[in-house]
Amino acid sequence: xxxxxxxNIIGELLRHIGGRKxxxxxxxxxxxxxxxxxxxxKIGGGIVRDQLATVATSLTFLHRVGLYPIVVHGxxxxxxxxxxxxxxxxxxIDGLRVTTTESLEVIRRVxxxxxxxxxxxxxxxxxxARPIPSGVFQAEAIDEARYGLVGDxxxxxxxxxxxxxxxxxxxxVTNLGESAGGQILNVNADAAARALARVFEPHKxxxxxxxxxLLDDDEQIISAINLTEDYxxxxxxxxxxxxxxxxxxxxxxxxxxxPVTSSVSITSPRHLERELFTHRGAGTLLRRGEGVRCxxxxxxxxxxxxxxxxxxxxxxxxxxxxxxxxxxxxxxxTESFRATAILTQEGGIPYLDKFAVTRxxxxxxxxxxxxxxxxHDNQKLFWRAQTNNPINPWYFQQADGTHRTDKWTVFWYGMxxxxxxxxxxxxxxxxxxxxxxHGIKEDG
Numbered sequence: 001x002x003x004x005x006x007x008n009i010i011g012e013l014l015r016h017i018g019g020r021k022x023x024x025x026x027x028x029x030x031x032x033x034x035x036x037x038x039x040x041x042k043i044g045g046g047i048v049r050d051q052l053a054t055v056a057t058s059l060t061f062l063h064r065v066g067l068y069p070i071v072v073h074g075x076x077x078x079x080x081x082x083x084x085x086x087x088x089x090x091x092x093i094d095g096l097r098v099t100t101t102e103s104l105e106v107i108r109r110v111x112x113x114x115x116x117x118x119x120x121x122x123x124x125x126x127x128x129a130r131p132i133p134s135g136v137f138q139a140e141a142i143d144e145a146r147y148g149l150v151g152d153x154x155x156x157x158x159x160x161x162x163x164x165x166x167x168x169x170x171x172x173v174t175n176l177g178e179s180a181g182g183q184i185l186n187v188n189a190d191a192a193a194r195a196l197a198r199v200f201e202p203h204k205x206x207x208x209x210x211x212x213x214l215l216d217d218d219e220q221i222i223s224a225i226n227l228t229e230d231y232x233x234x235x236x237x238x239x240x241x242x243x244x245x246x247x248x249x250x251x252x253x254x255x256x257x258x259p260v261t262s263s264v265s266i267t268s269p270r271h272l273e274r275e276l277f278t279h280r281g282a283g284t285l286l287r288r289g290e291g292v293r294c295x296x297x298x299x300x301x302x303x304x305x306x307x308x309x310x311x312x313x314x315x316x317x318x319x320x321x322x323x324x325x326x327x328x329x330x331x332x333x334t335e336s337f338r339a340t341a342i343l344t345q346e347g348g349i350p351y352l353d354k355f356a357v358t359r360x361x362x363x364x365x366x367x368x369x370x371x372x373x374x375x376h377d378n379q380k381l382f383w384r385a386q387t388n389n390p391i392n393p394w395y396f397q398q399a400d401g402t403h404r405t406d407k408w409t410v411f412w413y414g415m416x417x418x419x420x421x422x423x424x425x426x427x428x429x430x431x432x433x434x435x436x437x438h439g440i441k442e443d444g
Contacts, residue, residue: 045079048075063128071173149184346428
């Protein structure tokens with residue numbers, strides 16, 4: 001693609017999602033990934049039915065900047081309608097559609113139709129795409145007596161997908177399998193996407209959904225999940241529904257089999273570019289992630305690496321004597337030194353002296369992992385931030401109360417009454433500055 005055309009596409013992309021620097025950073029990163037290993041994108045039938053134009057636009061963006069996701073689709077709602085029109089009744093067991101010989105013919109026809117619908121929509125947007133309605137998934141019947149002609153993928157034939165990408169076309173794959181004897185089998189689209197991911201080991205596995213992500217107990221999208229730190233806690237949550245629980249379990253198992261660089265994103269079609277090309281994303285990002293270590297002393301930590309993290313995040317110099325002067329109570333630190341929370345004790349109560357997370361680590365959810373671990377260990381906490389600090393809206397969500405001055409906002413949680421709060425506020429405001437120069441990111 002000519003560089004001028006590429007710049008125009010990037011410019012159009014920027015108008016949708018934000019900064020040129022971030023987009024170019026991700027484009028450079030993705031350009032180093034083998035074409036077949038960029039992404040597997042699973043599109044549900046409901047998305048094709050209700051948001052086809054948006055899907056086609058998003059996929060065309062990727063194609064125009066030289067990225068070739070492997071697209072696999074389902075056709076659930078379309079199959080429901082077709083079976084109802086044909087007066088064929090089917091049951092669901094364990095979330096799988098029981099598939100008879102009679103219903104399979106309808107399913108096959110509908111899946112091929114949805115495949116061509118996607119290909120034609122992409123063509124209307126000027127994006128070359130190749131329909132691959134069969135020949136990719138070799139499958140075996142799961143339990144024919146129970147589920148009928150429903151299969152589990154046993155092998156993936158990559159030839160047609162590789163050929164499509166070499167020809168500059170997006171491969172559009174249908175979720176139908178075939179047994180060794182040639183019997184067509186109905187394969188769950190999510191399972192088909194996971195099977196493709198295991199073979200191609202892509203950088204990204206993306207599930208496009210109407211909700212745009214996994215939802216917490218307040219029906220808000222969970223922005224990121226660090227499975228190493230968050231998985232067990234999530235599995236214990238009473239609000240985690242059966243379907244969501246199963247999806248997280250499946251993603252946990254899948255990422256355990258893939259390179260640590262692989263990740264899963266659950267997002268909506270209209271936010272696909274933002275999820276791919278910005279640190280904060282727009283949906284739920286799940287990574288295998290990394291652990292959060294708690295240290296009781298600065299002596300247990302590499303001072304230079306920790307200093308580099310703090311100075312990079314705050315974009316200012318840390319006091320030369322910071323590690324000698326501060327009476328460290330606890331240091332929470334990710335294994336990669338990309339997120340940290342440093343606590344002291346002031347009047348016997350933990351004080352958050354520094355909370356620093358790199359921009360990319362924010363997008364991976366490492367900051368939230370550090371915060372959750374710190375909050376679990378410390379029933380009381382107070383901290384301060386400059387009043388115009390852009391992270392303050394998030395701090396307000398974490399705090400039970402606040403006190404604001406012209407320069408500082410003091411936050412706290414878990415306090416026992418006014419006197420304790422006042423002592424903490426006074427202690428926070430009395431903390432000496434440890435970051436040189438001035439700017440909105442200073443936290444003391």
